[in-house]
Structures are given as C-alpha cells and as structure tokens.
Amino acid sequence: MTETSKDNGQQFTGNWVTETYKRAETERKEREEANKQQSKEFFDKMRDKANAEADEIKRLTKQVAEMNYNESKLKREKEIESAKQKAMQQIESEYERKYGINSDKTNGIDQAWSNLLKDL
Template sequence: MTKTPTDHQPTRSVLGIPVTSDGYLDLGPLQAKADEKKRERVEEQKKYFDNVRQKSLKKYSEDQELFGKALQRMKEDNEARRNNEIAKAKAEAVNRINEEVERKHGVKSDKTKQLDNAWRDTLKGLI
C-alpha cells in the first residue's frame, strides 16, 4: 500500500486538541485556558480571604470599642468609690474633731443643740 499525499493537514487531534502544522499537539491554548482558570481561582480565593479579613477587622474593632467602654466604666466606678471614701473619711474626721472640741471646751455646736432638742421633743411625746 502506498500513502497518498494529502493537502489537508488536520487542525484537531482525535481528542479535540488543536495540533500544529507539524502534527504535534498545540498545548498553547490549553495552557492559556488552564492559566485563566487558575487566575480565576486565585481571584476567588483573594476575594474570599479579603472578605474574611474585613469581617475579622470589623469584629476586632467592635471588641476593642467594647473593651474600651468597659475600661472607662471601671475607671469611673473606681473614681466614684474613691470620692465616696474620701467624703466619708472627711465627714468622720470632722465629727471626731467636733466631738473632741465639744468635750474639751464644753461648748455644743449648733448641730448638737438641734439633735439634743430633737431627742428632748421625742422624749416629751413619750412621757
């Protein structure tokens, strides 16, 4: 059998893959398609991770804001307790000093006089 020359060179192989003029498989278009799919996957992953990162940053920011508010509240509570303790200590000190001065000098303060009168009126009502 003799081969008959053909002027027609096939452009596709049996599998549908393009071939070169020499009859070799032309992998260029396949590589381009594979590269494009890879770029698409990479882009999808990038979008996904950007979305996850944005959510994470938002949550971190909200947590930091909440933590800051909690710290501010603790600071305000501590300052209020401090001021209450100072006021209480001052009142106790003033009362001690007034009592000591009243005992030492035998002179009653207006507050003590009012308290004595209130007790006297209460006792009169009972008798």
C-alpha cells in the same frame, strides 16, 4: 497521495496540536487567574471579618475599662466623703469636750430631747 498532500496533512495536524495546546494553556491560565481572584476575595472577606471582630472586641474592652474606672472613681469619692464626715465628727466632739462649744448638730439633738421631755 501526493507529497504535497502528506505535507499539508502533517502541517494541519501539527497546527491542530499546537493550537490545541495554546488553547489549553490559555484556559489553564484563565482558570488559574479565576482561582487566584476567588482566593483573594475569600481572604479579603476573612480579613474584613476578623478586623470587624477585633474592632468590636476593642470597643467592648474600652467600654469595660471605662465602667471600671467610673466605679472606682465613685467608690473613691464615697470613701473620701465618709472619711471627711468621720473627721468632722471627731473634731466637733473634741471641741465640745475641750471648749464646751456645742456643734449645730449637738444643739439640734439637745433641743429635740428638750422638746420631747416637755411633752411628757
């Protein structure tokens, strides 16, 4: 072989190694980029799922809080109404004893007793 042939062979070999290295490096970068993209997509899905679950928990918590509030409000209203009725009964009883003024309820009861006794 001539020296030119040797140089061409070495140059070919050197270019082939360099080109192979460049292709390998390019493929490695492409795989790395693909892995990054897959990881990003995976974590985006996980984040979206976690956010959806958190939103559902917030919605349910709010719903429970509203139900508790409504139940407490209803209980309060019933207790207030009961207290009002007791207070009215006490006031009516006091006026009946003190002043001899019968309430409509007492008059109704007295009338019912009178009607019942007449029929006997």
